[in-house]
Amino acid sequence: MSISKQTSATRMLHPPSLLPSRQVEMETVLQQKIIEATHCVEKQLDAELEKLDNLDISDFEKLREQRLKKLKLLQQQKQNWLTMGHGEYSELHDEKEFFEVSKKSENIVCLFYKDDSPRCKIVDHHLKILARKHIEAKFCKLNVMQCPFLTARLRIKIIPTIALIVNGKTKDYIVGFTDLGNRDDFLTETLEYRISLSGAITFEENLSSENTKKTWLSQVSKPKTIKGPNNSNSDDSDED
Known part of the structure; x- marks a missing residue:
């Protein structure tokens, strides 16, 4: 087979028009996944912001009490450790x-x-x-x-x-x-x-x-x- 015929056969097996379309398809899929991931993150942030917006004074007081309780338990634990010779x-x-x-x-x-x-x-x-x-x-x-x-x-x-x-x-x-x-x-x-x-x-x-x-x-x-x-x-x- 001559060089020209080989080149023609190669072009028939790999039409130039298909390569760009395949690349465009892959890029489109990638962009779609990025958009979906972005939307997922946005939904999570919106949910967290909505929780904060719905908190009233009593909710903040509960959070404060829970925080103070944890700090007291931690302080008590530290005191117990020191009593046992830690430190x-x-x-x-x-x-x-x-x-x-x-x-x-x-x-x-x-x-x-x-x-x-x-x-x-x-x-x-x-x-x-x-x-x-x-x-x-x-x-x-x-x-x-x-x-x-x-x-x-x-x-x-x-x-x-x-x-x-x-x-x-x-x-x-x-x-x-x-x-x-x-x-x-x-x-x-x-x-x-x-x-x-x-x-x-x-x-x-x-x-x-x-x-x-x-x-x-x-x-x-x-x-x-x-x-x-x-x-x-x-x-x-x-x-x-």
């Missing part, structure tokens, strides 16, 4: 004391440490700061040499290891500095964000927190949650 970073001296704390506090951030570990002292510095900021959790530490049974039960091999207990159950571990960028000069906010992934503390969303997230994500490929504490070899073993 400070304390040392637990044995396993019995650990179990007593576990009965009182639902959320616990506990460092398992050794005296001769420099990295444990680094974690100490950050946890002292976070304990004052996050009274919703009990921050504490426990010397592994004084709690062999608990250390074995939780399968703690790497020091430092932070156990994160949520609603009375061991939810997560931060083993060594692997999840903190494998560096000793990590930010307090980095540790704060990593702890919050377990649900033990609440991480407030703001511009600074977004930067913290980006920094953390750039250092760690993915969060290692709900794992055993034997998955890191970046720090000292308590079996040394």
Whole structure:
């Protein structure tokens, strides 16, 4: 077949007139979907505005009372936390004391440490700061040499290891500095964000927190949650 005949055959298979019409059809469908989505949002906004327009003084008073009630409950909860020793970073001296704390506090951030570990002292510095900021959790530490049974039960091999207990159950571990960028000069906010992934503390969303997230994500490929504490070899073993 000659070149001219091939070109003619190609044109017959793909008529030029059909290509623009197909593109116009796709654009029309897309525009219709955008219009439908816009109308849906407008209806939702109109419904919310109508609710506000229909509110009278008694409704505003009810909303105010509900808000005050929530604030009072929150204040009472904060007072209960402080009574249980939240708001400070304390040392637990044995396993019995650990179990007593576990009965009182639902959320616990506990460092398992050794005296001769420099990295444990680094974690100490950050946890002292976070304990004052996050009274919703009990921050504490426990010397592994004084709690062999608990250390074995939780399968703690790497020091430092932070156990994160949520609603009375061991939810997560931060083993060594692997999840903190494998560096000793990590930010307090980095540790704060990593702890919050377990649900033990609440991480407030703001511009600074977004930067913290980006920094953390750039250092760690993915969060290692709900794992055993034997998955890191970046720090000292308590079996040394």
